[in-house]
Amino acid sequence: MPHRLLNPQTFAAIKDLRLVAKAVVDGFLLGQNQSIRRGAGIEFAQYRSYQPGDDLRQLDWKMFARSDRYYIRESEVDSSVAVRFVVDASGSMAHQDGDLSKLDYARFLVAALAYLATQQGDAVGLFILQENQLVQLAPQQGSQHMQRFFHQLSHVKPNGQFPAADRLAPVFARKRQREITVLVTDMYEQTTEISDTLRKIGAREKDTLLFHLMGRNELEFNYQGQLQFQDLETGQTLQLNPDTQREAYLQHLQTWLQALETETRKKQIHYERFHLHEPLDKALRAFLLSRARQ
Incomplete structure (x- = not known):
């Protein structure tokens, strides 16, 4: 299902771009985190894996760069770009x-x-x-x-x-x-x-x-x-x-x-x-x- 939401053919007929965007992003992040399990080196007191509906402002970019996975950081958001x-x-x-x-x-x-x-x-x-x-x-x-x-x-x-x-x-x-x-x-x-x-x-x-x-x-x-x-x-x-x-x-x-x-x-x-x-x-x-x- 998540991979299908990333295929442009799937949503070519949808006129609402915001709806398309939300479906693509949620499908992508869910698909990347389906196999996440607890393991060494992850501070679970501060991080947890992304789940559909999570506030994406809490997505930790630097954690992604280190682990190639998507985690929610339960702390303040860094300054924006x-x-x-x-x-x-x-x-x-x-x-x-x-x-x-x-x-x-x-x-x-x-x-x-x-x-x-x-x-x-x-x-x-x-x-x-x-x-x-x-x-x-x-x-x-x-x-x-x-x-x-x-x-x-x-x-x-x-x-x-x-x-x-x-x-x-x-x-x-x-x-x-x-x-x-x-x-x-x-x-x-x-x-x-x-x-x-x-x-x-x-x-x-x-x-x-x-x-x-x-x-x-x-x-x-x-x-x-x-x-x-x-x-x-x-x-x-x-x-x-x-x-x-x-x-x-x-x-x-x-x-x-x-x-x-x-x-x-x-x-x-x-x-x-x-x-x-x-x-x-x-x-x-x-x-x-x-x-x-x-």
């Missing part, structure tokens, strides 16, 4: 693999992480990036702020190209000493606009996570027959036979992916790649590890 979610909503995020688009997956991913962060007591902000507009909600706490957060995330539609880095000053503005930035994108760029943005974010903030979304059909290029492909941002079309191009495509793709991951990690940015049918536990785990370092 600000978590800035930066979401690519350019036209390429409309790419679909089955019933899900990249932007659908990004919605579920960001909603779950934001819910987890706010329940812990952190402030969350949302920056949705498109060619002709920038949706920005500065990191805050509170129920009204979260209503706006989920509303904006629910209603955004992919459109246009990724904006140039010089138009994104609000994304780079720093207001707190303790911040985490999460950039969710498919890294589809016309020149180097996303790479430039990532470089600026990485230079500004030591705790930056890049969640790179791709369709499994992109990763495997499992198309058949003579097809016409269209660039979702420029409208340009290309006719080709995938069977004759698959080997060369996959070689170029692996070269690009390896270079991207290497360059990202050189900048000390945490890199994770996801395909659109992949459960969300990897993203939640990466976020928790980053949060534990604060």
Whole structure:
């Protein structure tokens, strides 16, 4: 059951993002703690394993980092951090693999992480990036702020190209000493606009996570027959036979992916790649590890 709640296909038809987020987070934490037993080195006078319904503000991040398990700390919560979610909503995020688009997956991913962060007591902000507009909600706490957060995330539609880095000053503005930035994108760029943005974010903030979304059909290029492909941002079309191009495509793709991951990690940015049918536990785990370092 918990693993099913992490599968984006399970909740694709649910419109209430907050409900989706709560189900994902509860399923994830429950699944991680089903096999917890008492053992040496755990101070049970102060800690107990997470159970559904527990106040997530008492979840102990540092205990997670040490033990890879989720424990409730029956003491005061540490001071909060600000978590800035930066979401690519350019036209390429409309790419679909089955019933899900990249932007659908990004919605579920960001909603779950934001819910987890706010329940812990952190402030969350949302920056949705498109060619002709920038949706920005500065990191805050509170129920009204979260209503706006989920509303904006629910209603955004992919459109246009990724904006140039010089138009994104609000994304780079720093207001707190303790911040985490999460950039969710498919890294589809016309020149180097996303790479430039990532470089600026990485230079500004030591705790930056890049969640790179791709369709499994992109990763495997499992198309058949003579097809016409269209660039979702420029409208340009290309006719080709995938069977004759698959080997060369996959070689170029692996070269690009390896270079991207290497360059990202050189900048000390945490890199994770996801395909659109992949459960969300990897993203939640990466976020928790980053949060534990604060």
